[in-house]
Amino acid sequence: MNKRDYYEVLSVSREATEIEIKKAYRQVAKQYHPDLNPGNQEAEEKFKECSEAYQVLSDQEKRAIYDQFGHQGLSGRGFQGFSGVDEVFSSFGDLFDTFFGFGGSRPRSKNAPSKGADLQTEVEINLKDVLTGTSREIEIERDIDCTDCKGKGHDPSHAPKTCAYCNGQGQVLQSRGFLSIATGCPKCRGRGVVIDVPCKKCSGRGRTVEKKRVTFDIPPGVDHGMQLRLLNEGEGGYKGGPYGNLYVVVRILENAQFERQNEHLMTTLNLSIAQASLGSTVDVETLDGKSTEISVKRGIQNDDIITIEGQGLPRIGKKTRGNLYLRVRVQIPTRLTKKQEELLSDFAKEGGEKVSSKKKFFGKK
Numbered sequence: 001m002n003k004r005d006y007y008e009v010l011s012v013s014r015e016a017t018e019i020e021i022k023k024a025y026r027q028v029a030k031q032y033h034p035d036l037n038p039g040n041q042e043a044e045e046k047f048k049e050c051s052e053a054y055q056v057l058s059d060q061e062k063r064a065i066y067d068q069f070g071h072q073g074l075s076g077r078g079f080q081g082f083s084g085v086d087e088v089f090s091s092f093g094d095l096f097d098t099f100f101g102f103g104g105s106r107p108r109s110k111n112a113p114s115k116g117a118d119l120q121t122e123v124e125i126n127l128k129d130v131l132t133g134t135s136r137e138i139e140i141e142r143d144i145d146c147t148d149c150k151g152k153g154h155d156p157s158h159a160p161k162t163c164a165y166c167n168g169q170g171q172v173l174q175s176r177g178f179l180s181i182a183t184g185c186p187k188c189r190g191r192g193v194v195i196d197v198p199c200k201k202c203s204g205r206g207r208t209v210e211k212k213r214v215t216f217d218i219p220p221g222v223d224h225g226m227q228l229r230l231l232n233e234g235e236g237g238y239k240g241g242p243y244g245n246l247y248v249v250v251r252i253l254e255n256a257q258f259e260r261q262n263e264h265l266m267t268t269l270n271l272s273i274a275q276a277s278l279g280s281t282v283d284v285e286t287l288d289g290k291s292t293e294i295s296v297k298r299g300i301q302n303d304d305i306i307t308i309e310g311q312g313l314p315r316i317g318k319k320t321r322g323n324l325y326l327r328v329r330v331q332i333p334t335r336l337t338k339k340q341e342e343l344l345s346d347f348a349k350e351g352g353e354k355v356s357s358k359k360k361f362f363g364k365k
Contacts, residue, residue: 003071006053014067018058025054034085044085051088052081065316072317077226084242086115113241116143119234120247125218127255130313131287133220140214140246143207144236149199151239153191153206160193168192210236216248221263221314224252258287263322264312268329269296276300276330286311286324294326304328 007014010024028050030036037043056062056074065073082088123136145151154160162168165187172185184190198204214233227247234244252260259266265287271280279298283291286308294306305325312322336344348355 004049006057006066009050009053010057012057016057021054021057025050025058029054048082048085048088051092054092055081069315069317075317077223077316080229080231083231083245113237113239115242116235116237116244118244118247120249122249122251123218124251124253125222126253127258127260128287129218130222130252130260131220133218133222135215135217137213137215138248139211140233141209141211142233142235144210145238145240146199146202146206146208148201149206151206153199153202153204154193154195155197155199158197160191160195163188163192163194166192207236214246218250219316221316221318222250222252223316224250224260226250255287257285260313261325263315264325265322266325266327269306269326270329270331271296271300272331273333276328284308284324284326287313300328302328302330 007016010016010021010028012020012024016024029047032043032047032050034040034044034047037047056066056079062074062079065077119140119142121138121140123138125134125136146153149156152160163170163185166172166185170185170188170190170192172183174183185192188194195204199206202208212233214230216228216230218228227249230246230248232243233246236243257267269282269284271282274280275282275296277299279300280296281293282296283293285291292308292311294308296306300306305327308324308326310321311324314321333340345355
């Protein structure tokens with residue numbers, strides 16, 4: 001499904017300020033708010049669309065990724081938007097209170113289905129996995145509705161009784177001066193019913209713990225700390241509601257040879273004095289373990305940088321790769337043969353330089 005440009009959705013320019021984006025979202029969200037358009041599926045989709053646009057453009061990091069890589073860049077970092085209006089309300093409820101003067105969620109009956117909680121876990125990968133992409137399998141534990149009682153908590157063959165204390169309302173009114181405050185019923189704990197025979201499988205809890213193995217892909221070019229969203233892999237919904245989502249935070253282990261700089265890599269190229277002075281052809285190992293031949297120019301200096309294009313890391317959502325940078329380190333020998341010592345001494349004399357006595361040259365006794 002092709003997504004519209006987020007700036008177009010909110011009718012703002014690409015240079016719009018945070019205040020302008022918030023103002024634009026308020027106008028569009030109010031126009032398509034489900035409570036003001038009951039039963040209108042098209043309005044609901046537009047409400048989710050503008051909320052997704054606001055979620056990205058109001059976040060500096062997400063907006064920068066979107067400006068550079070578009071929708072594909074965000075999806076590569078695990079961003080998928082909102083699966084339903086309930087997710088919008090849970091994310092922006094306080095904002096809607098400020099915008100419109102009414103809440104960000106709609107009232108539900110006490111026994112209505114509701115979405116399960118989101119879960120979060122972490123996974124570690126190495127730098128080579130960033131180059132190629134990889135897949136992982138993890139085991140999670142999550143709460144789900146009991147399969148025997150369907151989340152109701154009572155034995156399937158024994159129906160619960162209406163709570164006489166609250167008349168099945170799940171709430172009782174308590175008078176405090178001239179105020180009446182509704183609180184959860186202490187007898188039925190807000191359920192509205194009393195369970196005489198609890199479900200044996202869940203001991204009346206209505207929920208059980210499920211262990212599940214989840215397999216997922218990690219895209220090439222993934223960043224450290226990026227979250228992957230796995231839809232419907234969170235905790236089970238209540239009373240038949242939808243599952244929550246599972247968020248996997250990717251941690252990238254440090255590499256002893258290569259240092260990451262966004263999509264580029266940095267490593268050290270060690271050269272002898274002769275190679276640095278006269279120039280040379282050397283083999284360099286890249287992250288994928290292959291060897292590539294490069295030419296070193298005459299007179300290269302310590303800390304000079306040699307660039308190998310296209311041997312860095314992939315860019316999220318792109319086929320191109322960054323560069324591999326080689327930082328030159330000229331190695332000074334600590335021990336020399338007699339012949340090497342004589343040659344260096346002659347080299348110094350030719351340049352009019354004074355050097356140490358041959359007796360303890362470079363630590364040699």
